[in-house]
Amino acid sequence: MTDEPLLKVENLQTQFFTEEGTVRAVDGISFEVNEGEIVGLVGESGAGKSVATSSIMRLVETPGQIVGGTVTYKGTKIVDIEEGPDGQPRPSEEMLTDEEMREQIRGNEIAIIFQDPMEALNPVFKVGAQLREFIELNRDVGSAEAREIAVDMLREVGIPEPVKRYDSYPHQFSGGMRQRVLIAMALACEPSLIIADEPTTALDVTVEGQIIDLVHDLEAKYDTSFVWVTHDLGVVAEICDRVNVMYLGEIIESADVDDLFHDTKHPYTEALLQSIPRPDQTVEELEPIVGVMPEAINPPSGCRFHTRCPDARTVCREFHPTEQDVSEAVTATHRVACVKYESIGYEDARPLETEATDDFGSGLIDASGEDA
Numbered sequence: 001m002t003d004e005p006l007l008k009v010e011n012l013q014t015q016f017f018t019e020e021g022t023v024r025a026v027d028g029i030s031f032e033v034n035e036g037e038i039v040g041l042v043g044e045s046g047a048g049k050s051v052a053t054s055s056i057m058r059l060v061e062t063p064g065q066i067v068g069g070t071v072t073y074k075g076t077k078i079v080d081i082e083e084g085p086d087g088q089p090r091p092s093e094e095m096l097t098d099e100e101m102r103e104q105i106r107g108n109e110i111a112i113i114f115q116d117p118m119e120a121l122n123p124v125f126k127v128g129a130q131l132r133e134f135i136e137l138n139r140d141v142g143s144a145e146a147r148e149i150a151v152d153m154l155r156e157v158g159i160p161e162p163v164k165r166y167d168s169y170p171h172q173f174s175g176g177m178r179q180r181v182l183i184a185m186a187l188a189c190e191p192s193l194i195i196a197d198e199p200t201t202a203l204d205v206t207v208e209g210q211i212i213d214l215v216h217d218l219e220a221k222y223d224t225s226f227v228w229v230t231h232d233l234g235v236v237a238e239i240c241d242r243v244n245v246m247y248l249g250e251i252i253e254s255a256d257v258d259d260l261f262h263d264t265k266h267p268y269t270e271a272l273l274q275s276i277p278r279p280d281q282t283v284e285e286l287e288p289i290v291g292v293m294p295e296a297i298n299p300p301s302g303c304r305f306h307t308r309c310p311d312a313r314t315v316c317r318e319f320h321p322t323e324q325d326v327s328e329a330v331t332a333t334h335r336v337a338c339v340k341y342e343s344i345g346y347e348d349a350r351p352l353e354t355e356a357t358d359d360f361g362s363g364l365i366d367a368s369g370e371d372a
């Protein structure tokens with residue numbers, strides 16, 4: 001083991017070239033996953049979470065394209081985009097080919113679990129047979145042994161009577177059970193990293209809790225690392241070691257889970273926290289986050305959150321903040337991209353009227369413009 005992270009994402013950029021224009025879905029994100037860690041990727045719908053995970057897996061489809069950045073997994077460059085002589089992005093010589101990605105990485109090194117198990121499970125084949133075939137394809141074992149492993153995996157993820165359930169069809173399983181099957185499939189090749197894209201979002205709270213417990217047990221047993229995608233900070237609190245908060249294609253705050261909750265720096269993270277139930281809050285104190293996230297096709301100038309930020313000042317409309325390390329402890333990093341933490345005159349700037357201040361901000365109208 002080295003002290004290099006298992007997965008290192010640096011300045012990853014993915015865009016969709018549509019008729020309406022270029023969608024900057026992932027716009028220069030960086031984060032790391034260490035061995036045995038569960039790292040969260042949170043943000044509202046459209047923040048770029050799924051595009052980020054499919055970029056890491058190299059599963060972006062046209063009109064989408066990874067246009068910049070590097071993803072290093074166990075020292076290997078699974079994504080490495082450089083600028084070609086024509087100024088266009090192109091894969092570097094070091095980047096794995098599609099075939100290498102398929103044969104060496106996807107499934108057996110990094111597995112992905114999607115929100116909807118029906119997308120990954122074929123409804124016309126029995127669950128056990130699908131699992132067995134997947135194991136046969138990805139591990140060097142014969143059919144009989146693959147069957148045994150499949151039954152073991154079903155038992156491992158808490159499917160009751162796995163020998164009997166082996167012959168069930170996907171529709172004969174509940175949503176939670178199907179999600180367990182997907183976890184079994186992800187684990188079947190003993191990957192070092194599992195990327196889970198909102199795997200519990202469609203489940204009710206009790207089942208979600210059971211799946212989270214299961215993931216905790218499996219993480220401890222197999223020492224598997226996870227990237228856990230969710231819009232739910234409650235789930236993050238339950239499961240993650242570190243968290244990256246995304247807004248409009250960017251990571252705006254990243255910290256250890258305790259620091260994110262108890263030493264929140266970014267107004268967007270704060271707003272997300274206000275919108276979820278917490279034990280120290282009454283229901284009346286809950287505030288849904290104001291406004292909707294703007295389109296990634298034409299993100300707001302300056303800080304992308306300024307149109308909804310209750311703390312926005314004039315300078316936030318002009319200055320695009322980059323991630324600053326604001327951690328006080330030497331052991332942990334806490335990074336935040338907010339104008340408040342840059343020395344460019346936030347203190348002296350005038351407040352901006354935003355969606356978040358509309359109701360009570362009449363005294364704070366910014367005289368220099370109305371298009372905020």
Ligand SMILES: Nc1ncnc2c1ncn2[C@@H]1O[C@H](COP(=O)(O)OP(=O)(O)OP(=O)(O)O)[C@@H](O)[C@H]1O
Pocket residue numbers: 016018023025043044045046047048049050051052062063064231295296297
């Ligand atoms: N095939 C596509 N063509 C054009 N734009 C796309 C495509 N796929 C995604 N996008 C855009 O990329 C941005 C990020 O989408 P993404 O699916 O990553 O969001 P998300 O954070 O995963 O949201 P959710 O929580 O709803 O899953 C959005 O603006 C979306 O409209």
Ligand code: NI
Pocket residue numbers: 049050051197
């Ligand atoms: Ni998504």
